[in-house]
Amino acid sequence: MKSKIFYGWRIVAACFVIACFSWGLGLFGSSVYLHAVTTAHGWSISQVSSAITTFLLISAAGQSALGRSIARFGPRPALLAGTVSMCSGVVSIGQVTQPWQLYPCFVLLGIGWATLSTTGISATVAPWFERHQGRSITLAIMGASFGAILGVPALLYVVDRLGLGSGLLAAGAIAAIVLLPLIAGVLRYRGPEDLGLARDGEAAETGGASGFAEHIATPENRRRLLWSATLAFALTLLAQIGFIAHHVAIAELFLGKFGAGLLVSATGGVTLLGRLYLAKIVDAVPVRGLACEAMLAQLGALLAIGLFPSTTTLIIGSLIYGFAIGHVTTLSPIVVRREFGAKAFAEVYGTAATCIQFLSACGPAFVGCLHEQLGSYPPVLLVSAGVTALGCASLYLGAEIAD
Template sequence: MRTAAPVGHPARHACRGSPALTLFHGWRVVAVCFVVASFGWGLGLFGSSVYLQAVTAAHGWAVAEVASAITLFFLVSAAVQRTVGRSIDRWGPRPVLALGTVSIAAGVALIGQVQAPWQLYPCFVLVGIGWSTLSTTGLSATVAPWFERHQGRSITLALMGASMGAIAGVPLLLLALARLGLGPGLATAALVAALVLLPLIGRVLRFRGPADLGLRRDGDAPAQPGTPAAASALPLPPPLGDPSVSPPAVRRALLWSAAAGFALGLTVQIGFITHHLALAAPALGAAGAGLLISATGVTAFAGRLVLARIVDRVDPRRLAAVIMLVQTAALAAIALFPSAAVLVAASLVYGYGIGHVTTLGPVVVRREFGAAAFGATYGSAATVIQLVSALGPALFGVLRDAFAGYGPVLGMAAAGTAMGAAVLMGGRRSVRRVPSS
């Protein structure tokens, strides 16, 4: 005799039309988003460090020149963040993420064919469009409708794929370039991404949310008439950013302090990641620097594992501020003590926080504003975050050339990260001072 799935079970539900117990489709969505994040970050954010090093080595172009083209990739992504969020809210994730996959694959393949610096710019426009859909905003908006009690865990698990982009993506890209050369290597990476992602997106992301399956969030069965209240999942209190419970001033303080704080932290983070290979190569060699980037991805993955266990039980805004202060100390250590041992140790510490800072932005907004129109709400914040953080690669490049080294750059980066932590907590304190309406 089969037993019915317990109401409120986070991972299972009775599939419509079948009494058999089946994995809640929301967790399948999380798994696909994990794979998408692996390719998105591997070819996007972490791939940018490979492109910077490989293109400058192949053509002899200035670091700042190539870094400026990479900055365009982040600027384009920032410009379409709100559009990505709204499009997923309106049409669902499948067409949006499929378009992004085609765009990033085309851009990466074309980077290997450039013969003049200006040709990098249209390539990185395509990469930027793809990255905007396959990174934080697109994946968070895809996962958000499926969960309530497990909102933080689900987003964290989906974005753990970003760490795989560093752990596996960078070494595989470097291997492909070493074995095949710049053009064929990048074309092969782009083709593999398209062949893996497009079938997964087409099959699994065809549903927009649990309502399409006759369920509620987290896989809960619909409430039946006469069901005792105790048998149903307990409702969560409305989020602080809900218009029904908070005045506009509170919502603005929450949203824009989160946007500004994460923008500062991610400006440094994206700049550091983009230049990490170039920063580490003089001390460790190209192979050693590649291994360090992979090891940094491992610590980021470990950080996300820890985050997945605790995120639904802690204040994500406060946790993000603490992690940024830890990253501040790591950057300051590399700047003040420029030895190979300190570089390795501090990079691993900094890497532990990479997953937290990347993941906690959407978690903060989801926690404080709820699931309704999450794509558009976080898309607004993500536009600011990415417009500012897009300056990271070029800023690091220009300052590195100006100071003829990375030491002063990392000192300024530490100060910027500390400021981001202060802004995050300042937004929470300002909310307490706003009188309720």
Template sequence: MPETPFYGWRIVAACMAFVSVSWSLGIFGMGVYVYALTESRGFSIGTVSTAVTTAYVVSAVLMVGVGRFIARRGPRPVVAVGVLAMTVGVTAMPHCQQPWQVHAAFLTLGLGMACLSTNTVGSTLAPWFERHQGRAMSTAMLGASIGGMTGTPLLMAGIRAWGFQATMALAAVIAVVVVLPLAAFVLKTRPQDMGQLPDGMPATEQGQSAQAIRWNLKEAIATRQFRSHVMAFGLGLMVQVGFLSHHVPIAIPVLGPRGAAAAVFSAAVAAFLGRLLLARYADQVDIRKVGACVFLLAAASLVCMALLPGPWALMATSVSFGLTVGNVTTLAPMILRREFGAASFGVVFGLAATLNQLSMALGPTVYGLLRAAFGSYGPALLLCGLLNLGAGMAIVWGGRRPLTAPHGVARVRSAN
């Protein structure tokens, strides 16, 4: 009788699909919303940037709850609620007339982002993979790059052809049609529900692993690994999300609307290629050292973008920064999944993601306020380059000592 294929890779494919939708309308869509709401609806860039921050704050506050809920009840209801909330938020944006309405639309979008976040992907995949958790996570997160390659150009093209309102309505319909069937028919909670074991391994090979070790939040917070993770990815994601939210306004004065869409597309292609490399080697490398290299490349890209503002330099630095975008978002859950195990991932990464995202939420506002204060994005880009340098130092510092499991159970390495 032929062996049943491991269902976990279908879960990976489903995660990739809903991530491509959520990143299109969430993180990569932010720059489009900033541009459309300021240009076609007359809102100030400060108002819209602050509303973007509102979305990220709401998403951050909900992160721990999302991880706990998925650990208890599975991912189906979370993903379904997430796509519905996200579509309500984007559909409402073109109808906003007052600043409070803009904030309400982005607040609803933030609820959807929390339910379709990296934490959701990691919590969904955690029970399914042990040996191949790095490859599974980085493969699923290829959807974020697909969202970046397709979302921004299609949204910009749709706004030019049909207007803001029609484009947002069509995007919402597509999101619901793609994601709701995945939640209803594809996503499952555990491999045991399908009569399988993590990685599809035979029962005789399962053995004892870090999956059986459980951390509470107090124990996790006390570790150098957790604290350095929060510091590094809080800074790195704040810089990254702030840049992505303002990438279109940064590029349009130099490249024009079509050129700006091409820059965003090129950055997303680069992010996709970076994620492919990570998917190939994730289970074989020291991912903290990889993280440090990613942060340093991001820092160099932003500094060069500030000092060399010409069209070719802007396109080149958009690509080099894009190489880091996918790996920053993917490495964050991978590091804690590897260090703290599957059983504790939802809770530990939920708290880390909350703290990271509260810091990350400041990114759009920092770029917006510095742009308003100095009349250009140069000072913001230089400052954020320095912050990425600090993130690279923090992630290396966190891996210099081995991680001791709680209650003296065992000693596990912080990275391969």
């Protein structure tokens, strides 16, 4: 008898929870570790920051192997191993007594983050849907927003109340208690065929939805489709992550510390709204075109702030930029899924994600070095706008030429 709720949506719900923890303890949690470790031990920010950079690079290096593993064995073994690695890394950060000990801790954290972030979640959801491929991935990754909104304050609270060691022990233990049984129980099926169904919950004999990709990868065009999308999102995220890392410093020049904090929070709020809107429309539109529109919005926002720096343009530009953040960070796996199909997705996107994450990890340093050379943020934002324009051109022209 057919279940009232297609099991694929349970997979999405499980991945939403995984994303809450992985972004809260991984990417966004790194700022908490930076502050807590430097405060507790008196070590320099540069010492701790270099270990955090290791975390990002290890994560990028693991994407391709993760894609191949999920394609061969399914998501459950990789995500279970990633959970153990991430939780171990979080706990060990609270136990270090020498700066060098941070590096193996952040290596563990990086392995976990690689496994439990965009590639792992997208590859877990991809086999279950065709008509709702974009919406399902968007809703799963939306847990990232809640990881920032709820996870970071919770992490700050336990570290403040219990201290660095006990606080991170509690955080790692809670994550393990929630995620290990969730992954082991819910991700026990690799796809709908294990339940005698086709994608989207259709009866197996109907073959499910046929799909509606605007560009289907073929031996002739697959290389250009893949690398045009990879370059586009890598460049755009290089500028985006650099902007996010320096947003407080940029905003403080116009709004002061308190005002800067409010603007960054508001930007995070509209990012969530952007993801909600994306979930509503993504399966009804050409996704390359949608991604180009988001990149153009970010390009316009950066140009406005860079050319006409003022409180008004900063606030409006930041909110426009923030609305598009959720589109850009979520659409890269959706573009690959739409164009390459479910069977090839895990391995293909693992390759793309390696390049995207390696380049985007340089974003904060890229903006910082430009600021040192150019002396202020407005010209830096103009350079970032140029980088975003190149990304948009790569995404658009790659599909046009492949046709």
